[in-house]
Amino acid sequence: MEFKISRELIHELEVLIQENKEQEVFHLLKDMHYADVAEIMEELDDYGAIYVFNTLDSEKTAEILLELDEEVRIKILKSLSAKEIADELDELDTDDAADIIAELPQEKKEQVISELEDVEHAKDIVDLLRYDEDSAGGLMAKELVKVNENWNVLTCVKEMRAQAENVTRVHSIYVVDDEGRLKGRLSLKDLLTTSTKTPISEVYIPKVDYVKVDTEGVEVARIMQKYDLEAIPVVDELGRLVGRITIDDIVDVIKEEADKDYQLAAGISQDVEADDSILELTKARLPWLVLALSGSFIAVKIASTFQGAMNDFPVVFFFTPLIAAMAGNVGVQSSAIIVQGLANNSLSGSLWKRLIKELLLSLLNGLFLAVLLLIGSHFIIGVDYLVGFTVAISLVSVIILAALIGTFIPITLNRFGIDPALATGPFITTSNDIFGILIYFSIAKIILGF
Template sequence: MEKSNTEQLYEEEMQMFADDEQIDSFREQFLDMHPYDQASFFIEMPKETRLKIYTYLSPEELADVMEHIELDDIRPLFTEMDPRLAAMVLAKMATDDAVDILNELEKDVVVSLLTIMDDKNASEIKELLHYEEKTAGSIMTTEFISVYENKMVKEVMEFLKAEAPEAETIYYLYVVDEDKHLVGVTSLRDLIIADPDTQVSELMSENVLSVSVAKDQEEVAQMIRDYDFLAMPVVDFQNHLLGIITVDDILDVMEEEASEDYSLLAGVSDMDRPKDSAFISAKKRLPWLVILLFLGILTASLIGQFEQTLEQVAVLAIFIPLIAGMAGNTGTQALAVAVRGITTGDYGKQGKMKLIAREAGTGLINGIVCGVLITGIVYFWQDDFFLGVLVGLSIMATLVIATLAGALVPLLMDRLNIDPAVASGPFITTINDLISILIYFGLATTFMQYLV
């Protein structure tokens, strides 16, 4: 979002206060902003100004700021901070956010920060650090509110008043038995409406949905979206309540997963960032390009096999990019549909067979339409009916096979437990180049006598 002039002036004034050590004026303006705006301001400051600001704010206040800084920007901040301050700030943050930050830092820095930190916070964080990336465990927080089923509503309300400032959300309350098994859920909304003398067990819903710590974050996001939850409890294999995942973290997960799928479709394994230099950006894209270059050489050597055909009928070369291009286009379409369908879980087992049959049908219809169109065009343009039929037939066959390939590759990857989104557009395009050339020159060589 672009800044208005007023915002710009406000921020310039704050920087002046910070640099001139007018601590009270700085604090007043700074703390009046939402933490996200504090974070945006903070990250734009020169290092000298930031070093001063660290001394003006309490660890709690800094924790609020740090929770809203993009993870890509976090490392320099925790490196320039005094380690004792860094440890205190981390201890004041929501555990899930602290863990996210520690995952961005060097291993020895993490160890020393956890050593300085008080034992309770350190052990909570250490526990979360164990969970594998992109699982429910890695995105959950341990700052949740759980209550025993035999408590009264009025007792719970008193308890909430004390716990509210620390908890990540107070709007869902998870009910546990004496062994910390998750047995129910209730909401602050229900508590407010309820008679203060009701027991929690009467109020709660026993039909509580939870996810296992090992669950993929994308599936958790899908569940929270389907059920319209604000938070979801995370349990271990014995149904002990371990933590909760809140909807604000799910928004980030969705953004991350969407960005990942999008990049992979375009053949960029790791998305460039606006600040990346040309070198870094080239480094991220080159691996794909080099692989595709070698696949392209395969295609070239395949055409090389047909050099004799080409020497006799040079006009054949004219239609190479058209046919290869159409193969790539239709393949990418089918790929996108299949990947999207698989990742959103819209296909069951039966659905997959149906998808393949559907794609074959779609390829055939598209093939016939495009094939007939191009036959006519080539006939009128080159005044050569057989050339027209050859190009038309090639397009038709190519579209059927390339459409199928586009759908089959991600399905196959899914079967092999590889994320189907990895089957990128450029990859399928290059594979389909190969297939289309084989069909086109195969047909041309077979029916050579009609062409010359």
């Protein structure tokens, strides 16, 4: 059953902290999952969060650090000495330890590394810090189980036992040559059912999916998702096995990428959160709002050139919001489908085939909506058939154009290396509003003759 924070629990904890009842706090939280404790700490003030952290043992607090919101984690780390931080990192896998060290100021980062007791652990962490955080090298952990192709099964099992002590979970057994180059993977079933004197070179599976240290994180996620992998090995420029990436790290990448795309689609140009400062939120939102305002000015300017219609057919202007809204909605629908296909790498066929398909789809939808509009405008609003027919023709035209723009723009952006999620936000809505108004009044002028 999922843990739920209650106001009563937080109040009880706050009282215990205020009364400095350390043992009671410890017993209250000791059996809780570290992710739940992190959630509780985020509900407390700074003093309370630090108090709880100092009360629990390092084996648990190390995991709590990873789950905390970045702002809270930074405050906790500031309250700890370099030695205390090093003690926490000794409990973590190298990739998680490297992520935490990367958040520290340079001077404290060096102090913490120097305090790490396990020299090999420290060397692995330093090695990981040289990679870009969004690359396979920045995502991987050094902990893994590997065997040499020249060993026999008996030697292999002995070495695996020794290596497994430092690995939280064994997903795969990798096979390397004398130079450390990745050669394949080893099936646990084959290992258990083969004679102890059999060379590993005779039983390992040479086919193994892998990524290079400079592979982008989103590409790693795509590969692991496509082949349904729990872990994937990472090799360096020479093909040597240097680490592995597990599914929990990739879930974080997918979530971050989804959050980024969602914000872009909503017209937020920077990675921000609800608790960020007003200045940071303004910087992220304002550029797109300026773009939307500029587009609206253009739409107003276009409408103002058709002032003649105001005298003879004022009802035409009443349908302007409808045309603009349908253009924006259809454009966002089309672009969202394309962006999703690009993100999942499931978009097939040429651009022209995609545009033709979207043309036929939008024509079908447009005709259906135009009939509803024609009937509704006459019997509900009382508009004569000529004006209704004009609006209906405009609606079909606008829907077709909006669908084509919503399809063409994200594909084009993607080919130029620009995040196609941009095409699902105010950019696509504003451009479709402008074209929608222009098409609407142009068709109205041709049919109605104002």
